[in-house]
Each structure stands twice: as structure tokens, then as C-alpha cells.
Amino acid sequence: MKEYLTINEFSKISGIKSSTLRHWEEIELFKPVKRDPETNYRYYTPEQLIMINFIVVLQSLNIPLKTIRDIDLKRNPEEIIKLIDDQEKILNKELRRLQDAYSVIHTRRELINQGLNADPLNISIEELPEQHIIVGPKTKFPKDGSFYNPFIDFCKKADELHINLNYPIGGSHGSFEDFVKAPGEPNNFFSKDPGGNQTIPAGKYLVAYNHGYYGNFNDTVKRMTDYTKKHNISFTGPLYAIYLHDEICITDPTQYLAQIFVKIK
Amino acid sequence: MKEYLTINEFSKISGIKSSTLRHWEEIELFKPVKRDPETNYRYYTPEQLIMINFIVVLQSLNIPLKTIRDIDLKRNPEEIIKLIDDQEKILNKELRRLQDAYSVIHTRRELINQGLNADPLNISIEELPEQHIIVGPKTKFPKDGSFYNPFIDFCKKADELHINLNYPIGGSHGSFEDFVKAPGEPNNFFSKDPGGNQTIPAGKYLVAYNHGYYGNFNDTVKRMTDYTKKHNISFTGPLYAIYLHDEICITDPTQYLAQIFVKIK
DNA sequence: TTGCTCCTCACGTCACGTGAGGTGGC
DNA sequence: TTGCTCCTCACGTCACGTGAGGTGGC
Numbered sequence: 001m002k003e004y005l006t007i008n009e010f011s012k013i014s015g016i017k018s019s020t021l022r023h024w025e026e027i028e029l030f031k032p033v034k035r036d037p038e039t040n041y042r043y044y045t046p047e048q049l050i051m052i053n054f055i056v057v058l059q060s061l062n063i064p065l066k067t068i069r070d071i072d073l074k075r076n077p078e079e080i081i082k083l084i085d086d087q088e089k090i091l092n093k094e095l096r097r098l099q100d101a102y103s104v105i106h107t108r109r110e111l112i113n114q115g116l117n118a119d120p121l122n123i124s125i126e127e128l129p130e131q132h133i134i135v136g137p138k139t140k141f142p143k144d145g146s147f148y149n150p151f152i153d154f155c156k157k158a159d160e161l162h163i164n165l166n167y168p169i170g171g172s173h174g175s176f177e178d179f180v181k182a183p184g185e186p187n188n189f190f191s192k193d194p195g196g197n198q199t200i201p202a203g204k205y206l207v208a209y210n211h212g213y214y215g216n217f218n219d220t221v222k223r224m225t226d227y228t229k230k231h232n233i234s235f236t237g238p239l240y241a242i243y244l245h246d247e248i249c250i251t252d253p254t255q256y257l258a259q260i261f262v263k264i265k
Numbered sequence: 266m267k268e269y270l271t272i273n274e275f276s277k278i279s280g281i282k283s284s285t286l287r288h289w290e291e292i293e294l295f296k297p298v299k300r301d302p303e304t305n306y307r308y309y310t311p312e313q314l315i316m317i318n319f320i321v322v323l324q325s326l327n328i329p330l331k332t333i334r335d336i337d338l339k340r341n342p343e344e345i346i347k348l349i350d351d352q353e354k355i356l357n358k359e360l361r362r363l364q365d366a367y368s369v370i371h372t373r374r375e376l377i378n379q380g381l382n383a384d385p386l387n388i389s390i391e392e393l394p395e396q397h398i399i400v401g402p403k404t405k406f407p408k409d410g411s412f413y414n415p416f417i418d419f420c421k422k423a424d425e426l427h428i429n430l431n432y433p434i435g436g437s438h439g440s441f442e443d444f445v446k447a448p449g450e451p452n453n454f455f456s457k458d459p460g461g462n463q464t465i466p467a468g469k470y471l472v473a474y475n476h477g478y479y480g481n482f483n484d485t486v487k488r489m490t491d492y493t494k495k496h497n498i499s500f501t502g503p504l505y506a507i508y509l510h511d512e513i514c515i516t517d518p519t520q521y522l523a524q525i526f527v528k529i530k
Numbered sequence: 531t532t533g534c535t536c537c538t539c540a541c542g543t544c545a546c547g548t549g550a551g552g553t554g555g556c
Numbered sequence: 557t558t559g560c561t562c563c564t565c566a567c568g569t570c571a572c573g574t575g576a577g578g579t580g581g582c
Contacts, residue, residue, distance in 0.1 A: 003413055008561075013420050018562095023546055039554070040563060046416045047479060047512070053431045054373075054513045060366045065545070077377050080514040084374040091367050095360065101325045102356050108319075109349040112342050148268055151311045155278050166318045214312060247312070248319045249345040273535075283536095288572055304580070305537060330571070537579070543572090553563070 004034065004043035014052050029069045030055060061087050062094070104166040107194055108248070111168050115244030115257045120209040123227045128205045128261065134163045134196040135172065141185045147215050154189040167191040170242030171215075176235040176262050180225060184215030192242060200240060205261040206233060213253040214243070220260065236265045269299065269308035279317050294334045295320060326352050327359070369431045372459055373513070376433050380509030380522045385474040388492045393470045393526065399428045399461040400437065406450045412480050419454040432456040435507030436480075441527050444504040445490060449480030457507060465505060470526040471498060478518040479508070485525065501530045 010032075011018045024030040025042070030052060032042035058068050071083055137157055139150035158165050171186025173179040178187065190198075206228070210220040228234075245257035275297075276283045289295040290307070295317060297307035323333050336348055402422055404415035423430050436451025438444040443452065455463075471493070475485040493499075510522035 003411070005417075006562075013417065017547085019547055020545085022564095027545085042562085046413050046420065049420055049430065050434065051512050057366050057369050057431050060362065061370075075514055075516060077381050077510055077514045081374055081377055081381075084370045084377075087370055088367065088374075091363060091370075095363055095367070097325065098356060098360055098363070101322050102353065102360070104322050105326075105349045105352055105356075109346055109353075112346055112349075116342050116346075146268070148311050152270075152278065155311065155314055165314065166322050169315065245342055247316050249340055249342045251340060271536075282573085284573055285571085287538095292571085307536085532582105534582090535580090538577090540574105540576090542574075544570095546569090548566105548568075550566090551564090554561090556558105556560090 004045060007032070007042045007044070010044035010048070013046075014049055016052060016056070024055075024065070027065060027069065029065050029072070058087075061091055063087070100164065100166075103194060104164070107167055107192060111192070111242070111244045112249055114259065118209050118244070118257070118259070120211055120257060123206065123208045123223060125233075125264065126205055126207045126261075128200075128202060128207070130202040131192065131200040132194050132196040133170075133190045133198050133200060134161065134193045135188045135190040135198050136161065136163060137188070139185070139187060139189065141182075145182070145184055145215075147184065150185075151189065158191075163191050164193050165191060167193045168242060168244075168246070170240055173239040173241075175237075176224075176228075176239050179239040179241075179260075179262075180221055183217040183221050186241065187238075190240075201237075201263070204264045206235070206264055207259065207261045209244075210258045210260060211255055212258070213256060214246075217241075217258070217260075224260070234265045235262045237263045269310060272297070272307045272309070275309040275313070278311075279314055281317060281321070289320075289330070292330060292334065294330050294337070323352075326356055328352070365429065365431075368459060369429070372432055372457060376457070376507070376509045377514055379524065383474050383509070383522070383524070385476055385522060388471065388473045388488060390498075390529065391470055391472045391526075393465075393467060393472070395467040396457065396465040397459050397461040398435075398455045398463050398465060399426065399458045400453045400455040400463050401426065401428060403452060404450070404454065406447075410447070410449055410480075412449065415450075416454065423456075428456050429458050430456060432458045433507060433509075433511070435505055438504040438506075440502075441489075441493075441500040441504050444506075444525075444527075445486055448482040448486050451506065452503075455505075466502075466528070469529045471500070471529055472524065472526045474509075475523045475525060476520055477523070478521060479511075482506075482523070482525070489525070499530045500527045502528045 005013070007018045007021055010016075011021060021030070021042070025032065030048075032044045033048065034043040035041065036043065055068055058071075059065065071079065136154040139153070141147070141150055154163075155165060157163075168191070170190050170192060172188050172190055174187050206224070208220055208224050208227075210217050212218050239260065239262040241258050241260045243256055243258050245255070247253070247256070250256055270278070272283045272286055275281075276286060286295070286307070290297065295313075297309045298313065299308040300306065301308065320333055323336075324330065336344065401419040404418070406412070406415055419428075420430060422428075433456070435455050435457060437453050437455055439452050471489070473485055473489050473492075475482050477483050504525065504527040506523050506525045508521055508523050510520070512518070512521070515521055
């Protein structure tokens with residue numbers, strides 16, 4: 001009859017490395033039931049698998065080992081239930097955090113991909129789907145037109161307004177004419193948060209692209225006005241500019257890629 | 266015009282501690298745009314918030330900082346899309362892992378709570394809901410009745426059979442009579458996995474409790490047979506025994522609490 | 531002088547992982 | 557003797573956090 005498991009046998013069955021088992025013994029978190037007095041070999045029992053599995057679960061919930069050890073010492077049903085209740089709350093937060101992170105990188109992926117498929121020199125009329133956003137407070141641009149201070153204001157108020165700054169950030173202008181007058185000075189910044197409660201409606205939009213640093217729209221303004229005159233288009237609602245490619249995927253600032261779109265009347 | 270942000274200003278807006286910002290500079294992950302040549306003060310710009318937010322998102326996905334740095338150096342749209350695609354897969358795994366952990370502690374909580382509300386000395390007939398489980402292979406008990414080897418077999422085959430050993434483990438006997446013959450030797454071990462594809466049907470069950478170490482059912486067997494005779498009950502299907510309170514919440518092995526239940530014909 | 535914000539540098543911490551050097555029975 | 561499994565002990569690593577001691581302008 002083999003009653004005891006050596007460290008490597010126990011390691012294989014539990015999936016915990018032997019070095020980790022030695023470490024857990026040293027910090028007095030989890031001990032073998034027995035040590036051979038001659039050889040100092042560690043011996044574990046199969047029912048210890050129950051305990052070690054529970055430790056692994058607690059650890060996977062990011063509970064520090066010290067805390068787990070302290071629980072272990074004074075464990076009783078009421079304490080464990082309290083611990084679990086606390087952890088369920090923490091876990092829900094963690095799940096939300098990860099789902100947010102997922103949503104962020106997914107949204108970014110979509111925009112980067114749109115940028116890769118776009119022809120930056122072409123202006124076109126496109127059917128755009130509804131887009132969810134969260135709009136920041138009205139901007140106040142200084143006379144020199146620097147976007148630094150308005151942007152900082154936006155970032156500072158983000159928390160309060162539940163704006164997640166991890167999503168791609170864009171700027172909105174009151175109208176096409178506002179944009180033409182001051183292309184680098186949007187009325188508002190917004191984050192492209194798919195859970196946002198504000199929406200850019202679906203519909204026919206004039207869509208243009210621009211290569212350049214934030215707020216530098218070069219000849220794109222002229223290209224757009226020329227196009228609207230030629231095709232005799234007029235607009236309704238705000239104009240939106242959002243960076244599909246920014247410093248996150250491009251090293252050269254002159255190659256940042258903005259998408260500019262405004263709804264056709 | 267204030268163009269630059271000091272380390273503490275940038276820290277407040279970004280939510281990243283200044284010590285972390287210094288560390289990230291040291292490992293060449295994220296640098297201030299400028300250093301004052303006189304005072305060596307660090308200066309950041311608001312648009313660096315975009316980048317640092319992205320770094321935070323990547324880090325929250327458990328990507329090592331070295332990897333993030335390497336991405337940063339050779340970033341381009343295609344690479345970033347590839348990175349995001351890879352991370353979406355990893356993130357899905359992580360989400361599943363956390364949801365599993367949640368499910369495990371939630372299931373444990375339920376059982377511990379049942380144990381707290383139970384009267385261990387009372388035998389009763391109860392309406393039980395359907396329970397999901399995953400049953401392990403048939404056990405082979407040695408002559409001395411030790412459950413160590415059968416239990417190890419169960420643990421070793423768990424991975425292969427998609428049995429999550431983190432859930433509470435129970436034992437099932439072919440019938441009430443089998444249990445009476447050898448209470449400490451279940452035909453199968455099972456895990457109480459709420460996602461399991463096998464079920465214990467809802468219905469009327471005889472429910473008893475037992476205080477004692479694994480497989481030690483003391484006088485509970487006699488108490489149950491006496492009860493069945495007195496009330497003239499007969500059973501159908503297997504008998505299940507599951508530990509509501511085990512070493513996870515109890516230090517004294519003689520106080521482990523098992524629930525034993527078998528369906529009434 | 532005091533208070534404030536920044537700086538560097540060294541050391542601590544957490545949860546291990548690695549590797550050197552040694553043991554003991556087949 | 558060789559191979560194998562175990563041991564201890566020291567040091568490395570990752571991502572910071574902390575604290576000591578110093579600077580420079582109001």
C-alpha cells in the first residue's frame with residue numbers, strides 16, 4: 001500500500017511545481033503531512049489535493065499568499081463564507097475590468113483596420129452605421145490654438161463624466177462650416193466608447209481622410225470644400241474627426257491617419 | 266501657455282504613480298518627451314496620455330512590460346492588429362478562467378451554507394433540485410479499504426475527463442444497499458461541477474448528515490437503516506455523499522460534515 | 531529659514547524559478 | 557560506478573514601492 005506521495009508525484013497530480021511547493025512550505029502556507037526524519041523527504045497525502053486546489057482558486061483571484069495563510073489558520077465555515085462573499089465582489093470588478101480591456105482593444109482593432117482599408121486620398125459618400133460615443137465638456141481653445149490645455153481639461157474631467165480614456169479619442173465640430181473655419185479646434189472631444197449613451201446616427205456621410213499630426217488637416221479642408229461645391233452637397237449635424245492610426249500604431253507623427261465625416265442633408 | 270506636465274501632474278491625470286513612471290523610464294518602456302538639462306526634471310505632454318493608456322490596457326491583459334516595450338519599438342498597424350488578435354484569444358481564456366473560479370467559490374459557498382443550516386442529527390425527506398455533476402471512472406478499492414489509491418486514480422484521470430477538481434468532490438454508491446455494505450467505498454467519485462453534463466434528478470430524497478473524516482460514517486448508516494425500516498421507505502438510483510464542510514473550512518477532521526442523500530421510490 | 535516639488539540611488543518585497551552542490555538507495 | 561530522486565542554500569527576476577539624502581526657486 002502506497003499511502004504517501006513524494007513531492008514530484010504530488011506536483012504532477014496537483015499541477016503545482018515542486019519549487020512552488022517548497023516555497024509554500026517555507027512561507028508556512030502549505031506543508032507536507034510528513035517529513036522523513038532520515039532523508040528529510042517531503043510526503044503528501046491525496047486529500048491534501050482538496051486544500052491545494054482551494055489555495056490555487058484563491059490565488060487565481062489575486063489574493064496574496066499571506067492572506068490565504070492567515071485564513072487557513074483560523075478557518076471556520078462563517079469566515080470562509082465571508083471570504084467568499086468579499087471575493088465575489090472583487091471578482092465581479094475584475095471581470096468588468098477585463099471585459100472593458102477587451103472592448104477597448106476590440107474597438108481599436110476595428111479602427112486600425114478601417115485605416116488599413118481606407119484610401120486616404122479619396123473622398124467619398126458612405127453609409128455609416130450608428131456609433132456610440134461619450135462626449136466631453138465644451139472645449140475652450142486659447143488664442144494660439146494649442147490643443148494641450150483643452151485636451152488636459154478633457155482628460156481631467158474624464159473620470160467624473162465616466163469617460164474611459166482608453167478608447168480612441170476624437171473631436172467633434174458644431175458643423176462642417178465650423179470645421180472649415182478652425183479645423184484644429186473641435187468644440188468637444190469624445191471617446192469612442194461602444195457602451196456610450198450618446199450616438200452618432202446611422203446614415204449617409206461624406207467621409208475624408210487626412211495624414212498628419214493631431215489637428216493638422218493640411219489640404220484636406222480644401223479637398224472637402226472643393227468636393228462639396230462640385231457635387232453640390234449640404235450637411236446637417238456635427239462634423240467628427242477621429243484618429244484611426246495614432247501613436248499607438250505609427251511612429252512618425254506626420255503619418256497619423258484621421259477619418260473625418262459629416263452627415264449629408 | 267503651459268505646454269508640459271511635470272511628473273506629478275502627469276501622474277494625477279494618468280492615474281499612474283510617479284514611482285511607476287520613473288520605473289518605466291528606467292526600463293525604457295515610456296519616457297518623458299523632455300528632461301530639463303539644468304534640474305533633470307521630467308516633462309510629459311498631454312498626448313502621451315494616449316500611449317500610456319494603451320500601455321495600461323496591454324498591461325492589464327498581463328502582457329509583460331518587456332514585450333510591450335518591444336512592440337512599442339517596431340509598432341505599425343499590421344503588428345498591432347496581430348497583437349490585438351492574439352490578446353483577444355488570451356483574454357477569452359483569462360475570462361473563462363476567472364468565471365470558472367467564480368463558479369467554484371460560488372458552489373462552495375452554497376454547500377458550506379447548506380451545512381450551516383443543516384441539523385446533523387436529523388434525518389428527513391426533502392425535495393431536492395436537479396444537480397449537475399461530472400462522474401469519474403469506477404473505483405477499485407484495495408482490500409484494506411483505503412480510499413487513497415482510488416482517489417489518486419480519480420485525480421489523475423480528472424484532466425482527461427474534463428473534471429475540475431476545484432469543485433467539491435463527492436462519492437456515489439450504486440444503491441442504498443451498496444452504501445450500507447461498504448459506506449467508505451463509493452463506486453465513483455464525482456465533482457459537483459454546475460457545468461457538468463451528468464445530472465442528479467430533482468425529486469424527493471432521504472437526506473442525512475454525518476460528522477467525521479472522509480469515509481467514516483459512524484452510526485449514520487444505522488440511523489438511516491432504522492429510519493427506512495420505521496417509515497417503510499424504499500429507494501431508487503444511486504446514493505450520493507458529499508462533504509459540505511471539509512478541510513477547507515474545518516480544522517478538526519472529526520468535524521467534517523457530509524450530506525448523504527438517496528432518491529425515494 | 532521654511533515648504534514644496536522634483537531628483538538619484540539603494541534597498542525591500544512578492545512569488546516564485548534556477549542552478550550549484552550534495553545525499554542515499556538500487 | 558551510474559542514474560535517479562530527493563535535499564538545502566543562495567542568488568536571480570519581475571514590477572514596482574519606500575525611504576534616505578539632496579537640490580532649487582519662491
